[in-house]
Amino acid sequence: MKRIINALLSCIATLSLLIAMIAGLGHILRPTNTDSAITAIRTFHNQPENSFDVIGYGSSHMWMGFDAKTMEEKYGISAYNYGCNWQHINTTELFIKDSFRTQSPKVILVELFMVNHVLNDVEMEGEVYYTRAISDFEGKREYLKQCFGDDKERYLAYYMPLCAFHENWTNLNAKSFKSIASDTDYNATKGSVLNENIVPMKIADYTTFEQLELEESSLKVLDNIVNLCRENGTEIIFYVQPYGFGYNYSDAMTKYAQDNGCVFIDMYKIAAEVGIDENTDYCDNEHLNKYGAYKVADYLGKYISENYNL
């Protein structure tokens, strides 16, 4: 009997140590460029339930280009920016589903820079990795299925970062050994990343953009988002924020919005009306700075207060 107990203790000790080492190494080897996104997601999950009337979703164009705090300060609309870097359109769908678990926004804002990019059949890149901060639920299982198919190894890699990122041992830095954190206080900014740099740039001329059709996979995701919002009684405002390069889906989105009874705002066409200044409102060739983000929030806040009964 004593031998059996010893053997069991030995097995438990070995397994515990092994699990601790696998978890510890997984943390050290993680892609640290997702730390900000993970912190942002965690911060959103810590918000009180049903506390926002408006929530924004989308890639870094949304994350950096919409100052959610302004909406509350200027129009009394409680808003949150649940954007994240890279965020493909199906990741946006996941974020919307995730937020609907705890929030009941009246209006959602979806920035469409990534509208024709569906993340599927992926390797273990950063975007998939940061969705680990979202707990398991049906919508997430569907999303992972879309990304990994039936590849067991990629599922293993998702839940056990050491599997995906063990080759990172050649790129370790001081940040790797620290806990996940971000320079931004997302509670204070209501999820937005506000950059103070000013880099003058030239907004691309929308009259020259080639117009393309949306792919089936993207249309399907948009349909999912529209249906989900209908089920929850939520209005959708799709919009695209101008930057230094062209946008090819303005016509396709205008048609989609008309067909589905939602709003699409192409800010390339109304940049002057929004008040975006090429010389002062950008922090690089793609992203708005805090001054630009303020103007976009101001415009959308005004639009929402005039058109929706919040």
Place this chain on the structure above:
Amino acid sequence: MLFNSLDFMIFFPVVTLIYFVIPNKIKYLWLLVSSYYFYMCWNAKYAFLILFSTIITYLSGIIMDKIKRYQSDEKKKILYKKLTVASSFIINLGILFFFKYYNFAFGILSRAFAQINVQLQVPVFDVMLPVGISFYTFQALSYTMDVYREDIYAEKNFFRYALFVSFFPQLVAGPIERSKNLLKQLAVPQKFNFENARIGILYMIWGFFLKMVLADRIAIFVDTVYGNTAEFAGAYLIVATVLFAVQIYCDFSGYSIIAMGAAKILGINLMENFDAPYLSTSVSAFWRRWHISLTSWFKDYLYIPLGGSRKGKFRKYANKMIVFLVSGLWHGASISFVVWGGLNGLYQIIEEISKPLRDGFAKLININRNSAGHKMFQMMVTFVLVDFSWIFFRASGFRQGVEIVKSIFTVYNPWVIFDGSLYLCGLDAHNFYLMIICIGILVFADICKRKNIDLIKVISQQDWWIRSIVIAVSISFILLFGKWGPSFDQASFIYFQF
């Protein structure tokens, strides 16, 4: 199903767990079903080949047993037994020939006829080589031969015999077990033994280290260089060839050790297939320590039947040469494998012929042949000779082998070893240094083995907390530095192709 796959990580614990909880009577049946499932994960249809080979060799055993019992005429008895064993060999080797050598043999034949302006129309079969066919065919044939020689009794239980042929840990890449060792063990239902499990796990960890950390890391460098010999000439090829010697050792012995570990957990002892071969001081000693199960198979079932060393020196050398040429051919249907086998046979013949000369010379210049320095020198010479033959083993064909040899001897660029150029061959500096450190660990382990220090036994005799730390740290080390995961295309074991 590869040992280094997620599937096996699920398959093996499930098989083991069920094996130890089911009634003794059906334990071997469970292992048989598991083994066939294991094999069918590659290609379900080819399971019929194993089954066919199993039926033929099983029946040959039963028939020989009947002949032995009921035939009183000694001459007839021998004749019938010979006929039975010959039939079994012809059928099994016929299947092996068809799948492995048909295209190669008739390719040679048609080229030979073309020399005398005769066009031979031979249909070419595009068939995939069944994984492990050479291994299980040889294992099954060894049983036939052992029954013929009356070294063992014929196995009456077909399913138990089928398990002997298909036992999953060693099914696809050996060790090629003998019926005397394995059949006996499979006949006894094993009970779970903590000591066996502990040792088996340690074996598996060591095997995975060799395969995933060393062999698959080295493979990146070797494949890069051998894949572009025009760009990577001279010193690059020397380094790649030296590293290939380590790669194939780690790859193959890694598989054998994982097999031993898996079998040990199930309570079965498999034979050791490698015994620190690169520490051998002669080529013949190397071959006593490399792929021991195959070398001893050839010795018992080819070299000795050919007459061995009993029929004079010339026959002895000829027999040796035949064995190594056949061994080369066993590895693959290509002239380059034959050259590889031939070189190793030739080394041993020269070694033996020149022994008196070498002894005399050593005496003349007063060299102590037992000194550590001299042994080290012998090891290095042996390694160089064996490694030279590996060129033909690794090359994509005989022509590339010759080109590589030419490049090694004609392109002068030793500086690439020192100026960082080596880090552009698939492994960056970090990975290259890690590989060197791990080769150091391998050398240390082999030296311990040669000194009869069994590291696995040493670890398993430590206190439980030390064992726990060693196991957890070792697995973490493999997970951290091994080549695996979704970003890595799971590398098959080199010997699977044979």
